[in-house]
Amino acid sequence: MKVTEFVERYAVDRRNTDSVKWDCLESEFGSSDLLPLWVADTEFKVPNAVTEALQARIYHGAYGYSRVVSGYQQAYINWQQQRYQTEIHPDWMRFGTGVVQSLSTLINVLTEPQEAVMVLQPVYYPFMHVIENNQRKLVVSELKRADHHYEMNFTDIEAKIKQQNVKLLINCSPHNPVGRVWTEKELTKLLEICRENEVLFISDEIHHDLIIGERPFISALSIADGLYRDNMVMVDSASKTFNLAALQNNHLVIPNPQLRTRYDNYVQRLKSPAGSLLGQVAAKAAYEEGAEWLAGMLGLIKQNFSYLKQHLEAASSAIEVFDLEGTYLAWVDLSQVIPPNELERVMKKDAKLALDFGKWFGEGGTGFVRINLATTPANIELAVKRLLSVIK
Ligand SMILES: Cc1ncc(COP(=O)(O)O)c(C=O)c1O
Known part of the structure; x- marks a missing residue:
């Protein structure tokens, strides 16, 4: 078009x-x-398919408690598989009402108060807010400025992880605001540093459909044929791609069963919402026909x-x-x-x-x-x- x-x-x-x-x-x-x-x-x-799917659901007229929309997981899994060769098992999926809400929940699931959480700045500012507002210690590694782009400073990342006893790293991939689509080599190195130092990893991949340059997107889940999967949670949503933010639906992908149980126990305690009906209706249509x-x-x-x-x-x-x-x-x-x-x-x-x-x-x-x-x-x-x- x-x-x-x-x-x-x-x-x-x-x-x-x-x-x-x-x-x-x-x-x-x-x-x-x-x-x-x-x-x-x-x-x-x-x-148009998204508007039609929402209209059809709205004309039904009743909005009682609902489960995950039928076929939703498959639509998402197909989208990930066909466009990015990212393999996701339906059991790994959990739902939230926004990526930032999920980040806040995950900080509580994966770390204790006062523990250190690292981000690579400059970065989407709610990362800092959710860390500090949950009484965790913010540790920053500055991205290195190069010619018209930024790079990770691995020496600094590793040194600060060790010195400050970092327990969790939140990475933005692709990166808001610096616009990088990280290479496989960069992600491998970052994930390896985290694994060696027992640092859990959150990959915020909300921008992954918005690939503007030549380099294809690779999910952290796929690096080294999934070698680092057990150490991470991937979070994303259809909201940036298809302009659905107000419909409040996002996914968490948690391949490690122990981390999944920790997550499930935590959200059960809080009685957190398990996603949004209209958000899922919209995102399913977008994945299928968008x-x-x-x-x-x-x-x-x-x-x-x-x-x-x-x-x-x-x-x-x-x-x-x-x-x-x-x-x-x-x-x-x-x-x-x-x-x-x-x-x-x-x-x-x-x-x-x-x-x-x-x-x-x-x-x-x-x-x-x-x-x-x-x-x-x-x-x-x-x-x-x-x-x-x-x-x-
Ligand atoms: C990296 C990143 N994560 C999360 C979000 C927000 O996601 P949500 O509206 O689902 O909380 C944004 C929005 O700009 C973003 O850039």
């Missing part, structure tokens, strides 16, 4: 629909007349990214737009063209843009912005125009 056709068919105005991105601008950024490119959701309607829609969406993100990169870097060699291998989130260093301590004011007051500010993702993100590309080309053109007007 051509980008223009995708936009014509699916772009939708989300103002006045209680959208956080559009309708909370005043409370979050102090002004409602900004162009919002912050929250990681999209400006597009879901595939591939063509997704191809259209990926074409759009690639086009928006090329436009952004080309125009920003042409305007100033001091702006660095990092390679986008995965996610729909561009990571841009503006520190050489706008003083970092003025960045927020300039973006809000002068450029009239609502973006994620890099420092939210950790100290290393100071002076950066994260730009959500899952919008119309017209919005990206407008954003570039406004950015360039404040840079010049």
Whole structure:
């Protein structure tokens, strides 16, 4: 599907629909007349098959307690197998109402209060919040900045794991905000360090369908033919891929039966919700019939990214737009063209843009912005125009 056709068919105005991105601008950024490119959701309607499946379920009219939607696990397993050759057994699957909620639960299942949990910064800020809000010790290893991309600092990771007695590492794969799709070699090395040091591993793979560059995605579950599976939990969701975040459904994949029992005991104690009916109805239809829609969406993100990169870097060699291998989130260093301590004011007051500010993702993100590309080309053109007007 051509980008223009995708936009014509699916772009939708989300103002006045209680959208956080559009309708909370005043409370979050102090002004409602900004162009919002912050929250990681999209400006597009879901595939038609998803709307039809939801309509069919809603017309039934009764929403009593429900079990996991029939055929749901198989639809997810097929999607994972056919697109990524990731093998998932239905017994390994558990359901939650959001990846962040699952991360918070897993921190409680896998670690004790005050124990150390590592993240690789700059990284999606709720990772830090769930660690600290659950009274665990946050340990940070900074990603190393290289030419237009970031790399893991294995020496630092291993040293800090040992020094700080790290018990759990949460990795973002593909990585929000730096846009990396980790190589098999990188993931193998990271997983091996964790195994050798008895560090449990959570792989947040929520962005795994959003592959923009050439490198194919590989799940941590598949590394070395599943050698590290017993040491990990993988969490993901259809919500980023298909714009379903408000329907609150996600998966946890726990291959190790002992870890699964620990998880089950914990959620039973809390009486946690076991997923969302409408979320599962929607995601099942998306996995079964959403591939063509997704191809259209990926074409759009690639086009928006090329436009952004080309125009920003042409305007100033001091702006660095990092390679986008995965996610729909561009990571841009503006520190050489706008003083970092003025960045927020300039973006809000002068450029009239609502973006994620890099420092939210950790100290290393100071002076950066994260730009959500899952919008119309017209919005990206407008954003570039406004950015360039404040840079010049
Ligand atoms: C890496 C990562 N994990 C989790 C989430 C949020 O997932 P959920 O809405 O299911 O809690 C996001 C959203 O941007 C994300 O980027």
